[in-house]
Amino acid sequence: MQRIPLTPREDWQQKVESAGLTFHTLENGDPYWDESAAYQFTAAEIDTLEAAGNTLQEMCLAAAQHIIDQKRYAELDIPAEAIPAIEWAWNNEPPALYGRFDLSWAGAESGHAPKLLEYNADTPTSLLEAAVIQWNWVKEMDHNKELSAFGSLDQFNSIHEKLIAKWKDIDPFLSKPIYFAALDNPEDQLTVTYLRDTAEQAGLPTLQMYMEEIGWNDEQQAFLDPNEDHMFSIFKLYPWGPCFRKSSARTPSTPTRAPAGSSPYGRCFSPTKASCPSSGSSIPTTNSCWKPTSTAPAPWQTTSANLSCPAKARTSPSSATTPPSPPPEAPTTARRSIRPSHPKQSSPKKTAIDATPSSASG
Amino acid sequence: MCSDTLEHKFSMRRSAQVAAPLLAAAALAITTGCRKPEMQRCVDENNRVVADNFCASQPNQQQQQRPDGHGGFIFIPMLYHYYYGGWGGYGLGSTVGGGRLTPSWGRSYINSSGRTLRGGFGRSFSEGGSHFSGHAGGAGE
Numbered sequence: 001m002q003r004i005p006l007t008p009r010e011d012w013q014q015k016v017e018s019a020g021l022t023f024h025t026l027e028n029g030d031p032y033w034d035e036s037a038a039y040q041f042t043a044a045e046i047d048t049l050e051a052a053g054n055t056l057q058e059m060c061l062a063a064a065q066h067i068i069d070q071k072r073y074a075e076l077d078i079p080a081e082a083i084p085a086i087e088w089a090w091n092n093e094p095p096a097l098y099g100r101f102d103l104s105w106a107g108a109e110s111g112h113a114p115k116l117l118e119y120n121a122d123t124p125t126s127l128l129e130a131a132v133i134q135w136n137w138v139k140e141m142d143h144n145k146e147l148s149a150f151g152s153l154d155q156f157n158s159i160h161e162k163l164i165a166k167w168k169d170i171d172p173f174l175s176k177p178i179y180f181a182a183l184d185n186p187e188d189q190l191t192v193t194y195l196r197d198t199a200e201q202a203g204l205p206t207l208q209m210y211m212e213e214i215g216w217n218d219e220q221q222a223f224l225d226p227n228e229d230h231m232f233s234i235f236k237l238y239p240w241g242p243c244f245r246k247s248s249a250r251t252p253s254t255p256t257r258a259p260a261g262s263s264p265y266g267r268c269f270s271p272t273k274a275s276c277p278s279s280g281s282s283i284p285t286t287n288s289c290w291k292p293t294s295t296a297p298a299p300w301q302t303t304s305a306n307l308s309c310p311a312k313a314r315t316s317p318s319s320a321t322t323p324p325s326p327p328p329e330a331p332t333t334a335r336r337s338i339r340p341s342h343p344k345q346s347s348p349k350k351t352a353i354d355a356t357p358s359s360a361s362g
Numbered sequence: 363m364c365s366d367t368l369e370h371k372f373s374m375r376r377s378a379q380v381a382a383p384l385l386a387a388a389a390l391a392i393t394t395g396c397r398k399p400e401m402q403r404c405v406d407e408n409n410r411v412v413a414d415n416f417c418a419s420q421p422n423q424q425q426q427q428r429p430d431g432h433g434g435f436i437f438i439p440m441l442y443h444y445y446y447g448g449w450g451g452y453g454l455g456s457t458v459g460g461g462r463l464t465p466s467w468g469r470s471y472i473n474s475s476g477r478t479l480r481g482g483f484g485r486s487f488s489e490g491g492s493h494f495s496g497h498a499g500g501a502g503e
Contacts, residue, residue, distance in 0.1 A: 017389055017393055018389070018390075019382070020382055020385035020386050020388070020389040021389070022389050022392050022393055120503050122503075123502045123503050124502065124503065125502035125503060128382070131382075132380055132382050135376065135377050135380045136380070138376060152374075154374050154375055155376035155377075156375050156376070157375070157377060158375065158376065160377045160380045160382075161377055161378070182500070182501065182502070183501050184449070185500040187500050187502060188501055188502045189388065190388055190389060190392070193384055193385050193388040194382055194384075194385045197382045197383065197384040197385050200384065201381075212449060212450065212451055237500075237501055238501045239501060
C-alpha cells in the first residue's frame with residue numbers, strides 16, 4: 001500500500017456537490033472530503049482485505065449467535081425489552097441491506113493482518129461517498145497526469161450495482177412502498193436518498209420522510225406516514241437504542257409495542273439483530289470467541305479459521321455488510337460477494353488507487 | 363491457469379456505471395435552500411410544547427420588562443414563545459430542541475394538530491447525553 005500525494009481537482013467542492021455530497025467541508029473549514037492523497041494497493045492486498053471482510057462477517061455472526069445462546073445481553077447494555085425483538089429478528093431473518101466494517105491496516109509490508117475497529121451494521125453512513133463520489137473521482141482522475149504512471153485506474157468497489165442487486169433479491173419479502181427515514185440533516189438525508197435511489201433503480205416504489213414524521217396510532221396499533229397511510233417496510237438511519245427507549249417510555253407520542261422489524265407486522269432495515277453485532281461491546285466478544293489455539297493464525301488471517309468457543313457458525317448471510325451480502329436463501333461460502341466497507345481499487349497492472357475522505361466515518 | 367483466475371486478475375472491479383439522479387436532485391435542493399416547511403410550536407420556558415393559544419396571546423418579543431421598584435426595569439424571559447424548526451414533535455408536553463427562537467429567512471413553518479401523534483422518534487439525538495452521535499448531529503455513524 002502506498003500513499004500518493006495529489007493536487008485536489010479545481011472546483012472539487014462544486015463537483016462533489018453536484019454529484020450529491022453537500023457536506024464536504026467541516027465546520028472548522030477543513031475538508032471532510034479530502035482529495036489531497038490517494039492510496040495504491042496491490043491486487044494481493046485487495047484480496048487480503050476482501051478475505052478479511054468475509055471472515056469478519058462470519059465472526060460477527062458467530063459472536064452474535066454466542067451472545068444470544070448465552071444470553072449475554074446485559075454485558076452489551078441491551079435493554080431487557082429489546083431481547084424478544086432481537087431474538088425474533090435473529091430467528092426469522094428479516095431482510096438486511098448493508099453494514100460497514102472499519103478496518104485498520106498498514107498494508108502487506110507491515111506484516112500484520114487487517115484489524116477490525118468497528119462494525120457499523122445499524123446506522124452506517126459513508127455510503128454515497130464510497131459508491132458515488134469516489135467513483136466520479138476515479139473516472140475523472142483516469143486521465144490525470146499525476147496518476148498517468150499507474151495506467152487505467154481500477155477501484156475495488158461495486159457498491160452501486162450490489163445495492164441494486166440486493167434490493168431485487170429482497171423485493172419479494174417487502175411490502176410496498178418502501179419508506180426511507182432519517183433525521184433532518186444533510187448527511188443522514190442524503191445517505192437515505194442514495195439508498196432510495198438504488199431501490200428505485202431496482203424497481204421498488206419508495207417514499208421518504210423524516211424520522212420525526214413517523215406516526216404511531218394507538219387505536220390502530222400501526223405506524224402511519226404523514227398521509228395517515230400504514231407503513232410496513234422502512235429503512236431507517238436511526239439506531240435501535242433510542243427506539244427501544246421510546247418503546248419502553250410509553251409516552252403518548254411513542255409506540256407502545258415493539259417497533260417495525262421486530263414483529264411480523266412490519267419490516268425494518270437494518271433489523272433488530274443489527275443491534276447485537278454493531279454494539280461496540282461485541283468486538284471483545286468476537287475476540288473471545290475467536291482466540292486462536294497454539295500456533296494457529298489469527299482469525300482474520302484466514303477464512304477457514306475454526307471457532308474455539310461454543311458458538312455454531314451461522315450459515316445465513318443475511319446480516320448486513322457493505323456491499324450487501326447475497327440473498328437470504330443463498331448458501332454461505334468461503335468467499336461471499338461482500339467487500340470491506342471502504343472501497344479499494346486494483347488495476348490489471350496490480351495497482352490500485354483510492355481517494356478517501358479525511359474523516360473516515362465511524 | 364483456469365479462466366476464473368484470469369478473469370479475477372484482469373477484469374475491472376469498479377462499478378461500470380453509477381447514476382444517482384435522486385441523490386443529485388436532493389443535494390441540489392439542499393444547496394439552493396429548497397426545503398419543506400418546518401415545525402412551529404409554542405413552548406414554555408423548559409422548551410416543552412404547550413397549546414398554540416398560550417403564545418398567540420403574548421406580544422412578539424423574547425423578554426418582558428417590569429419595573430424593579432428603583433426606577434429601572436428587570437427583564438423577565440417570556441414564559442411561552444414560538445419555537446421554529448429543530449427536533450421533537452407537536453405532542454403537548456414533549457420536549458423540542460435544535461431549532462430557533464426566531465424564524466429563519468426563506469423557510470416556511472407549519473403548526474399542526476393531527477389525530478396521529480408524531481415525534482416519538484428523532485428527538486433523543488439532540489437532548490444531550492446520548493452516546494449515539496453522527497458526524498454532524500445526525501444518527502448515522
